[in-house]
Amino acid sequence: MPTIPNNTANLPADWWRSAVIYQVYPRSFLDSNGDGVGDLPGITSKLDYIAALGADIVWISPFFTSPMKDFGYDVADYCDVDPLFGTLADFDRLVARAHALGLKVMIDQVLSHSADNHPWFVESRTSRDNPKADWYVWADQKPDGTAPNNWLSVFGGSAWQWEPRRGQYYLHDFLASQPDLNFHNPAVQQAQLDNLRFWLERGVDGFRFDSCNFPFHDAQLRDNPPAPLRDARSVSAVNPYGMQAHVYDKTQPENIAYLQRVRAVLDEYQAISIGEIGTDDALAAMADYTSGGDKLHMAYSFNLLTEEFSAAHIRTQVEQFEAKVADGWASWSVGNHDSVRVMTRWGGQQPSPSLAKVVLAVQVALKGTPCLYQGDELALTEADLPFEALQDPYGIPFWPQFKGRDGCRTPMPWVAGAAHGGFSTAQPWLPVPPEHLERAVDVEEQDGDSPLRFAQNILAWRRTQPQLLSGEIHFFDAPEPVLAFRRDLPGHRTVLAAFNLGTEAVTFDWPAAAQAAELTGHGLPASQQGAQITLPAHGGWFGTLA
Template identity: 70%
Template sequence: MTTAPSAISTPWWREAIIYQVYPRSYLDTDGDGVGDLPGITNKLDYIASLGVDIVWLSPFFKSPMKDFGYDISDYCDVDPLFGTLDDFDKLIEKAHGLKLKIMIDQVMSHTSDAHPWFVESRASRDNPKADWYVWADPRPDGNPPNNWLSVFGGSAWQWDTRRRQYYLHNFLTSQPDLNFHNPDVQQAELDALRFWLARGVDGVRMDACNFHFHDRQLRSNPPATRADNMMATDVNPYGMQSHRYDKTQPENLAFLQKIRKLLDEYGAISIGEVGADDSLAVMADYTSGGDKLHMAYSFNLLTPDFSAAHIRSQVEEFEARVRGGWVSWSVGNHDSVRVMTRWGGEDPPRALAKLVLAMQLSLKGTPCLYQGDELALTEADVPYELLQDPYGIAFWPEFKGRDGCRTPMPWASDAPNAGFTTGTPWLPVVAPHVEAAVSAQEENEDSPLNFARRFIAWRRSQPQLVRGDIAFFDAPEAVLALRRDLEGEPALLAAFNLSNEAVDFDWPEAGHADDVQGHGLPSTRARSRIQLPPYGAWYGTVKAG
């Protein structure tokens, strides 16, 4: 166990890079086909070799696994599928020895219906935990109390015959929502978080962090007025509502302040997942003032829109609203189609992976990388009969769910299941991923993996990219042109060609710049004339004054 250090004195996390590990799919050490904590510990040297700083672990707590760990039945124990508390302690010890921070994924807004809290709550209307979840009487005609919808489809209300009431579930029916208007619920979640902080955890990623509170009056949501909902697909009616009352309530700010106070006791950090109609505004609210989240990320760069205009608008709008807060820009995670396929189509070139990484790591904020993106993995094609994700099963075939981005990490191209498991993997290891395995890429100096290592190391030598302010310039649509400024350092210019065609354009700012070498991306320049090959990039510096 570790003792609580003093609160953070410097914002080291603003200079860090996060690497997300999806435990089920990282490395299986016991042959059951599912990744585990010892597997992650085994690969911490690999993670450290990337040059990242923080390892975000998706849930490994006790769970019926109906939503693969995001339905927790015990906040303070490891599911036997993943190992034991002793395995977790060993993981922490090795990570800290490698100077890696460990961030756990806390799912506070809801639990599993198998959690003892819910089992007690649903037993009657007058037990000690009767008010720990969101219960409501039916309308006179027997319908649910309002029109709120589940992210996973259909009504967000489920009838329970024990209490003869509906309970709220913003996700699966097996994921009942906690009632955060009850202070005992808030304290229980804080106590669970303290349990892990005391074991040496360095930070917390807060799942669905704007879903904690609901409107006390249970008012129905109005129809959506714009199609900007990042939490739904175009086949899901969830996006047809403006989510004014079922989430993102003002009471959440005070709860986030309680979490921040607890984290500060241990010198730990937080990042919040924000899925909202106006997510940039919520991110700004949740990270402003230095007393709530340290940083937040949204789904705004997890969409199919790979255009300079979109990326620029998202960053500029956040900067305009941020008021001293901080952002983490993510282009891939366990809920989104792999970025190589989402932005590059069925057969994307490896050059795209290098370009996307460089672009992401050149934006102002703390980058969050998803396992396998350093290998340029594409979305796996998982046939219907092998689907595991209830979201995909419900909306197939128009939406195949999240299994395609969750398939196992390929470690060795010459081993069964690419070295992930000696058993039958919980999701298939597809042929294109075997070819892109770590073992094959480590032998190729020009591979996406080795480029990622070089670029991350180079970024550390450029303080403007780590700490500088950001501004954008007009350029042809395919080009994202920006400037990073840091007092005492030359301004750093960067231009990224987001297309598969060469681009040639005049950039007056570049006429005063010196080329910067070392990043490994192709480009040429003649004074202010920038010439970028497909998925090429250019960096230059301009001396102050």
């Protein structure tokens, strides 16, 4: 196996705080071999696009060997590439090209569960006394034959599946084909640390940890109590999973010590991490998991991935996180492969492309590391797919009340006039919506006022503003839908920022010192007269205190 140096050795220790992450969903980015599914060579061929956008880190969703029942988040071999996506040699070429462009490579790791055809589980399920018997979470049935407790699967129904070969139930927080590993077993912990090392030796610069608060469960298997307030943020409102307070099935205290072991391995390679946290009090878990400099580098939750869209909501998320953590760090994400695209979620059925601009401007101005999802820079909307086109095992049983995640996973449109938007020469695994063609990359690259051009400009501009990269944040009281705050960094002028999240013009009077000078270069429309700022629909303004 080649040992490839990563791309962080000569950077400041906290370089990731000022970085921008760009998420690539491999199945839908670019198909290089005409089978209708995106692949690693396809990603490699478009790394120039990502670099030109202004991203620093490429987060690549799972490409490991998998039965693809959950499209790669069910791993059958943690140390190999699924043939659907290419080979290990293809991955090595991707890393080399990314590093040549100055990009860092972050890959997904699904630590808490595997696929049911992983050799570990194939052995574990055969008996109660084999060498892997305790590598997964097994439990006896109740006297009446029912499941060991009331825990639910995120994807619906009981989190327990009966296994006749052992005469026991096994735990699965997601699909029944995704059995949970038993992290109370030290051998399991070490095996997953070894898997991290495999990719670190190949030059990976960091990891995004999927469901990073799920590895440990309550060893006593106690029932979860009812939720005092139903969770409709991290799961669909029609999913009974949100009716429980998830006290015992995840976010256990033992997870802290394991994340410290993970961080020790990462530090050996100067690699970084970001964790996905879906839990009842996600902001508290984000704080716990990122504080102290000995666990995750940064984390994100689903709190900005819901339909709640207001200045007050965004302010509340940031202020509550800042209040809970002294030295931790957030990554503010408004879109990913699990959520309805932000343009539709926050803009409705006919959103203005200007919404994409102001949302991105807010992301890059908040204190934290922005994480962008492929296609959001084009202002892509959620695809409305017919039932027969659905692929997502989460969405199919809940349809039509919840249509699953396919609508945000449709292929990237690269060339408006090409078959399937230039994504593939074959029929793609999900169709390319016709309305996405008018937002194709080649179209937006030719339009100086497009969301793509705005994204390139504001990400480049952000690099010139150290206050936005690492300054403290303090919010001002402002009338809805205005979000207003300041960013303070010792040795630099205070930066003021105000954004109109609404569709009507708003005039806003700064409650702070009026002697503010407008910063130019960000590209949002606004006008200033003394302390008074007029923000058109989806407008924004940056200034510095004199």
